Amino acid sequence: MIINILLMFVLGLVLGSFYCKIGTRLPLKQKLFTPSKCESCGHILKYNEKIPLLSYIFQHGKCNECHQRIPAIYPMFEFITGVLFVITYIVFKDFYNANLTILFALSFISSLLIIMVTDIRYMLIPNKLLLVSTLFTVSLKIILEVKNEVHKSFMDVGYALVIMSIYALIMFLIMYIIKKLGELIFRKDALGGGDVKMMAFVSAIVGYKLSIVIVFLGSFIALPFSIINSYRKNDALLPFGPYLAIATIILFLCNVSFDSLLEFIN
Template structure:
């Protein structure tokens, strides 16, 4: 079963890379066939098997010999491994399925936000729908509606931070994608842990922001990957964060 989950992960990982690199350029992903980015030749099914095709073709396009970005292999392997780990730790439980949602979003947001400075709407919408269905099945309607309220509350917190940032820095401090993403974080983690995720993400982003400002004089930092990273960290280590929280605030 774990091998099956790993293989599903590699297939989806390969799809996520397509989503994260083609959608920001306005390319169709559902109805257009996969093609080589260099010679634009349409790829056959045997060029599209995760990992195997990359290794079989020695990392080059069969038609023009152009190198295929190593990101393809990395993305397939990492998604497969994370899926397998989620199965290993959680079996087929709510945490497993919701874990897959978080892993998938994290991978797509890492690529699209670092490469194109954008958090795509469609993966967020799919994430919200899948989370809604999962919560409905595992926790019932009342709990699901309460968690949606948590999402709205965290969305408002992020909106407030954005407004304050605009007043202080006199320019857009957060992207619209970051604010929409905050809704999903609150929906998944509930309000308290969601708030901790926002705080943790600023600590994760800080070293990168400082380095990027001083080393390459760039003050535009993608924030999405750090939000996604802290969502993943807190979700997968939730019990530890809950202990920490009750220790700090005696709640």
């Protein structure tokens, strides 16, 4: 148990570092498997400068070559990914077909984490990222449900795929209407096109009812930050995607369904 938790944490650290790389390179259409460089001086990082979390600590948060500060968001993101991997393992380890359940959960959470990186960094969520995330996570969900004997025939699987597409479409339309209303009322882009498509992806996995709860929870989490932002008279738009991703991860790891939420309120 302790060994597994430790392994999940290390896996999370390593993949967290890789997700940072995907999230910062994909929108710029840069190759993924070229050497990492210091963002300030372009110094190519040696293997001992690329150890997740530890390199940052040993180098006191500075580049070995130019001594410029390395943004603290990178080690923080690696650490958070490690913690989320551990929580995922603890939440789903006793489920039927636990390994596959954990793999599906990690695929969903990992997609959301990479979305957070691209949205924080560039205020956009690439279509390619959403497409690959959807294909990967939906496939794992279907395989898991077949293994769990939720679907017993090809017809069942086809039906489940149609339902997922309808859920995605419903949420796409809801987000699109919110976006258009926001533009009418605030006369500026309140919601990006990426957020609309991202919630369609989330809805395919968790259903549209829970996705609506996620939009409310995400707005609630974003509220203090947006108040601080307007107090500082900062006109820069805040990306909304990360708050939606945080809300999704919280509800997903609490393993709540819309019906259980309703029971909780009653």
